Amino acid sequence: ILLLIFFFVSGCAIPISRSSGNPIDPAKVAKIEKGKTTRAEIEVMFGQPISTAMLTDGRRALSYNYSNTKMTAFSTPIPFSGRAQGTIQTQTLQIYISKDGVVEDFEFNDNTQKVSGDGMGNTRMSPE
Numbered sequence: 001i002l003l004l005i006f007f008f009v010s011g012c013a014i015p016i017s018r019s020s021g022n023p024i025d026p027a028k029v030a031k032i033e034k035g036k037t038t039r040a041e042i043e044v045m046f047g048q049p050i051s052t053a054m055l056t057d058g059r060r061a062l063s064y065n066y067s068n069t070k071m072t073a074f075s076t077p078i079p080f081s082g083r084a085q086g087t088i089q090t091q092t093l094q095i096y097i098s099k100d101g102v103v104e105d106f107e108f109n110d111n112t113q114k115v116s117g118d119g120m121g122n123t124r125m126s127p128e
Helices: 002-010 039-046
Strands: 013-021 051-054 060-074 083-097 103-118 123-127
Antiparallel strands (some): 051 060, 060 083
16 A cells, blocks of 8 residues: 555656746737837836846836746656656847837847756757
């Protein structure tokens, strides 16, 4: 009976989820208009930036970041034979605001990768 309990408990799938920041909605990014959208409008759409930098020419760079990791770890009774698989999503939005408070330029990246690994520390990542 103890042996059966050991195999049952050690053969479990353990979900792991972690995120930081707020998701960046691509539909909102599509509404940004260079030379027209104001900083106030940006902050209504996306909230307060994670960081604001003052550039040497007086412009401001607003940064928004989000990451979400969803993994499932599979354990086995044999040492170093477990595995894990899941996805990692990262989003970054960098917005450059003119001295007049209007968007001059912006860059948005949204990347999701499949991740898998084994009990020996080998990891593979591929685009989803």
